[in-house]
Amino acid sequence: MDMNQKLDYSKLTPIELKAIAISYQNMKKDEGEAFNSSFPYMTSAIEVLAEQLFDYPADNIEELKTLHDELLATNKHLLQLAPVPPSLNPEKIVSELTNDEIVDRLLKISLVNSLVETLSYFQNIVLMRISDIENGVLKGVNNGSIN
Incomplete structure (x- = not known):
């Protein structure tokens, strides 16, 4: 493939095309x-x-900690699965990869990035709930006002 040749996305579904865009x-x-x-x-x-975990029972904090660690490990390994370009030089990339390989890598990178970002959000929610439990924060409780 050369740099002047347009990529052929005809084999992709509309969802896959939108993901790459x-x-x-x-x-x-x-x-x-x-x-x-x-x-x-x-x-x-x-x-x-x-967001359902905002109300997760305090008695199950160890489960939340394990979930947090599982999400961390999942993101770590998802990032390792993302395709790495054979070079930073675009001309070298197109000379070494076929059209289908380039398009496939674009789709895989978009999937990995979206999942990692989403699972990071999930991990942050879990971490907030763990923090609330460890700091004794109860939802819906009026702790008084500061004068």
């Missing part, structure tokens, strides 16, 4: 700008599940 938009963002998931409906479902 969103991933590309994320790459163009400045640092600190909000990340947009390449798989927004899956992300929303995971976020809803995570």
Whole structure:
């Protein structure tokens, strides 16, 4: 493949095409700008599940700690699964990879980035609940006012 040849995305589903497009938009963002998931409906479902843990029973704090560690390990290994470009030189990449390999890597990178970002959110929710339990914070309790 050469640099002047357009990538052929014809084998992808509309969901996969959208995922690659969103991933590309994320790459163009400045640092600190909000990340947009390449798989927004899956992300929303995971976020809803995570938010259910705000009321997780304090007696089960060890389960929360284990869940936190599992999410951390999952993200670590997902990032290791992300395809690494054979070179930082785009001309070398297109000379070494076929069209299908380039498109496949773009899709895998968008999936890994979205999952890692989403699972990091989940991990932060779990960490907040652990912190609340360890600090004795009870939801819905009026702790008085500061005068």
